[in-house]
Amino acid sequence: MAKALMIQGAGSNVGKSMLVAGLCRAALRRGLTVRPFKPQNMSNNAAVTADGGEIGRAQALQALACGCAPLTDMNPVLLKPETDLGAQVVVQGRRVATLRARDYAAMKPRLLAAVLESFTRLKAGADLVIVEGAGSPAEINLRAGDIANMGFAEASGTPVVLVGDIDRGGVIAQIVGTRVVLAEADAARISGVMVNKFRGDPSLFDEGMAEIVRRTGWPSFGLVPWFAQAHRLPAEDALDIGSTRGGPLKIAVPLLSRIANFDDLDPLKLEPSVSVEMVPPGRALPGDATAIILPGSKSTAGDLAFLRAQGWDVDIAAHLRRGGHVLGICGGYQMLGRVIRDPGGIEGPPGDMPGLGLLDVETVMHPKKRLAQVRGRHLASGAALTGYEIHIGDTQGPDLSRPWLEIGGRAEGAMSADGRVSGAYLHGIFASDAFRAAWIAGLGGQAGTLAYSAEIDATLDRLAAHLETHCDVAGLLALAR
Incomplete structure (x- = not known):
C-alpha cells in the first residue's frame, strides 16, 4: 500500500x-x-x-x-x-x-x-x-x-x-x-x-x-x-486565464461568467503567430480580430444572456460583417444556433431561449451527459485529431449537413453556408498539432513548429x-x- x-x-x-x-x-x-x-x-x-x-x-x-x-x-x-x-x-x-x-x-x-x-x-x-x-x-x-x-x-x-x-x-x-x-x-x-x-x-x-x-x-x-x-501548463482556475501577445493573427475570446474547459485555448496561446485576447466583461470585442471563439460554458443559457448583456452579440455581428470568422466550442456551439430549448429546466427555469442565429441548428437540453475521449480528423485537411466530449444537450438542424470534423466514422459539427461560422462539441482539439496548423492556415495564418504535448511534458x-x-x-x- x-x-x-x-x-x-x-x-x-x-x-x-x-x-x-x-x-x-x-x-x-x-x-x-x-x-x-x-x-x-x-x-x-x-x-x-x-x-x-x-x-x-x-x-x-x-x-x-x-x-x-x-x-x-x-x-x-x-x-x-x-x-x-x-x-x-x-x-x-x-x-x-x-x-x-x-x-x-x-x-x-x-x-x-x-x-x-x-x-x-x-x-x-x-x-x-x-x-x-x-x-x-x-x-x-x-x-x-x-x-x-x-x-x-x-x-x-x-x-x-x-x-x-x-x-x-x-x-x-x-x-x-x-x-x-x-x-x-x-x-x-x-x-x-x-x-x-x-x-x-x-x-x-x-x-x-x-x-x-x-x-x-x-x-x-x-x-x-x-x-x-x-x-x-494548463490552468484550472478561471482567475489564471490570461491573454497572450504573439503574432498578427488575433483571436478574441469573450470571458463568459461560467466559462468552462478554457484550456482548449492553451495551444493557441503558445503559437508564435497567434495572439489570444481574453476579453473581460465591460469591454467590447476587438474590431481587428481575425476570429472569435465562443468557449465552453457550464451554464449555456445563463452565459448567452450574459453575452448579450455585455453587447458582445452586436460585436460578433459586426465582426462577421467585416469578414471575420466565429468558432463555437460546446456551449459556445449551442449559443450559435437559432434556439436553446430546456423543457426540463436543467439549467434554469424551463423554456426556450433565442440563440445568436448564426447557425441553422437548435439544441434541446436533456439530463444525460455525454462523456467520451475521441479520435477523428479535420475534413478539409485530413489532419488527425484527438479530443473529448463533455456536454448535455443534443443539437440538430440543416447546417449539420456541412460538418467539418469526423469522429469515429460519424460527422461532427456544423458550418454556415459561407464557411465563416462553425461549431462543434469537441474539446481539446487544438492540442493536435496537425489540426491546429490547418485551422490557423484556414484563417490565413501559419503555425509554427510547436509540438504541444511534448512541450507540456x-x-x-x-x-x-x-x-x-x-x-x-x-x-x-x-x-x-
Whole structure:
C-alpha cells in the first residue's frame, strides 16, 4: 500500500496544483509509481478520464506528470458551479445532483466514504500518492464535515505540508494565522511549511522564514521562486486565464461568467503567430480580430444572456460583417444556433431561449451527459485529431449537413453556408498539432513548429527540476506515510 503526503494551502490559488504536479514528476523521476489525488475540487475546467468519467483539469495534468492516464479516483468529488449559489456535484466521475451550497454542506459528510474508497484504490496500485487540498484549512467554519483538507487528513492519517503564497503579500500572516486558528489536533497534522511564488533575492526572506518557523514550530522545506514557465501548463482556475501577445493573427475570446474547459485555448496561446485576447466583461470585442471563439460554458443559457448583456452579440455581428470568422466550442456551439430549448429546466427555469442565429441548428437540453475521449480528423485537411466530449444537450438542424470534423466514422459539427461560422462539441482539439496548423492556415495564418504535448511534458520536467533546486524534495517525500 502506497504512502501519502498532502499539500494544503494557507489560502486559495497559492500554487498547490502546480507544486503537486512538480512533486509528482520529481517522484516519477526517482523511479516511484506515483499518483495524484484531490478529495474535493471546485472547477468548471474538467477532463474526461480513461474510465469514462470527469475530474478536475489539474488532476489530469498531475496524472500526466505521473506518467499515467487520468482516472476518476484521482478526484472523487468535483463541484462545477452553475450559479453563484449552486453547483453540479460529480461523484467518482458521474453527476449525482445540482445543489445549493447549504444543501451540499449537509451532503458532504456522506461523501467521505466515496473519497476514502477512491483513495484506497489509488494507494493499492502505487508507491506514493500526493494529495492536494482545496482552499485552506484556515476556513475553520467549514471544518465540521470537511472532506477537502483536515477532515480528509484526519480520516486517512495523511501528513500535511502547508504552502503560503508570497506573491500576494502577507505570507507570514497567512501561515502564522493558520497556525493560530487551527485546533491543536489539526495543527499537529502539519509536518512542515513552504513559501511559493517568490520573486527577487531569496536571502531577503531568510528572516521572514525564520519567523514563520519560530512562531509555528513547523520546519521549512523551502522557498520556491516564481516558476516563469507556469503559463505554459494548463490552468484550472478561471482567475489564471490570461491573454497572450504573439503574432498578427488575433483571436478574441469573450470571458463568459461560467466559462468552462478554457484550456482548449492553451495551444493557441503558445503559437508564435497567434495572439489570444481574453476579453473581460465591460469591454467590447476587438474590431481587428481575425476570429472569435465562443468557449465552453457550464451554464449555456445563463452565459448567452450574459453575452448579450455585455453587447458582445452586436460585436460578433459586426465582426462577421467585416469578414471575420466565429468558432463555437460546446456551449459556445449551442449559443450559435437559432434556439436553446430546456423543457426540463436543467439549467434554469424551463423554456426556450433565442440563440445568436448564426447557425441553422437548435439544441434541446436533456439530463444525460455525454462523456467520451475521441479520435477523428479535420475534413478539409485530413489532419488527425484527438479530443473529448463533455456536454448535455443534443443539437440538430440543416447546417449539420456541412460538418467539418469526423469522429469515429460519424460527422461532427456544423458550418454556415459561407464557411465563416462553425461549431462543434469537441474539446481539446487544438492540442493536435496537425489540426491546429490547418485551422490557423484556414484563417490565413501559419503555425509554427510547436509540438504541444511534448512541450507540456518538457515543462513538467523543468518544473520538477525547479523544485529540486529550490526546496527539499527528498525531505518532503520522506514525510509521506
